[in-house]
Amino acid sequence: xxxxxxxxxxxxxxxxxxxxxxxxxxxxxxxxxxxxxxxxxxxxxxxxxxxxxxxxxxxxxxxxxxxxxxxxxxxxxxxxxxxxxxxxxxxxxxxxxxxxxxxxxxxxxxxxxxxxxxxxxxxxxxxxxxxxxxxxxxxxxxxxxxxxxxxxxxxxxxxxxxxxxxxxxxxxxxxxxxxxxxxxxxxxxxxxxxxxxxxxxxxxxxxxxxxxxxxxxxxxxxxxxxxxxxxxxxxxxxxxxxxxxxxxxxxxxxxxxx
Numbered sequence: 001x002x003x004x005x006x007x008x009x010x011x012x013x014x015x016x017x018x019x020x021x022x023x024x025x026x027x028x029x030x031x032x033x034x035x036x037x038x039x040x041x042x043x044x045x046x047x048x049x050x051x052x053x054x055x056x057x058x059x060x061x062x063x064x065x066x067x068x069x070x071x072x073x074x075x076x077x078x079x080x081x082x083x084x085x086x087x088x089x090x091x092x093x094x095x096x097x098x099x100x101x102x103x104x105x106x107x108x109x110x111x112x113x114x115x116x117x118x119x120x121x122x123x124x125x126x127x128x129x130x131x132x133x134x135x136x137x138x139x140x141x142x143x144x145x146x147x148x149x150x151x152x153x154x155x156x157x158x159x160x161x162x163x164x165x166x167x168x169x170x171x172x173x174x175x176x177x178x179x180x181x182x183x184x185x186x187x188x189x190x191x192x193x194x195x196x197x198x199x200x201x202x203x204x205x206x207x208x209x210x211x212x213x214x215x216x217x218x219x220x221x222x223x224x225x226x227x228x229x230x231x232x233x234x235x236x237x238x239x240x241x242x243x244x245x246x247x248x249x250x251x252x253x254x255x256x257x258x
Contacts, residue, residue: 001037003044005030010044013142013157020097022144026153035075038155039217042078045159051080054226056214057137057160058206061199061230069154070147074200076210077158079226087136087166088255096140096161099238099258102231103182103246105196105203106135108168113211113221120211122204128221129207132172134182134248135228136256138162139235163228166254175251178202182232183247192233199230206230
């Protein structure tokens with residue numbers, strides 16, 4: 001894929017964001033033919049939007065989400081500085097076109113995860129985690145029929161729309177993340193719940209998966225990056241005028257008002 005084609009695709013996604021519109025597929029001239037080209041378009045989105053990368057998200061970390069999207073593995077999305085916010089948050093009307101929420105564990109890295117002799121696993125990424133952070137991803141997809149779009153285009157459109165962080169916990173090892181419950185409420189009604197086992201069996205497995213991907217791409221994870229690791233609650237649409245509390249138990253909560 002040429003830089004011009006990647007920029008053309010990025011322009012389309014940013015125009016969709018600004019107009020609150022969707023597409024079903026990119027034009028053939030700028031459609032990614034490989035997973036790698038999908039990630040090239042993510043980079044072009046950041047550059048064209050004058051945004052800096054603060055970290056990543058890991059998406060499609062359970063079989064139900066993969067089936068819904070018509071894919072068989074997770075994918076990653078860049079986290080731009082323009083998408084990050086802190087709880088509690090009042091979201092201006094019109095900022096998102098079709099928002100939906102996911103309760104997730106995020107981490108802040110205190111050390112990088114460079115290339116190793118063997119692939120990373122959950123145990124080998126633990127020491128790099130400075131804090132676990134309760135988080136809510138605000139999903140606002142630019143793709144209409146995501147299953148029909150295909151994996152490469154999903155990746156191209158995978159840049160994080162919004163990520164709201166709660167209070168970081170540096171003493172996170174006291175919690176068993178695979179069994180730690182998360183409950184997502186909208187206007188006082190439970191809309192989704194689950195635990196860390198929904199994230200590749202353990203949220204740290206998602207971090208290891210991303211670390212290996214970034215090593216393969218020649219762009220290893222570095223200290224200070226924020227990584228959100230995948231939904232524990234499923235996806236819950238939210239309407240203007242509604243409020244959400246996502247409860248992470250003793251880890252705290254994340255609050256959003258739309």
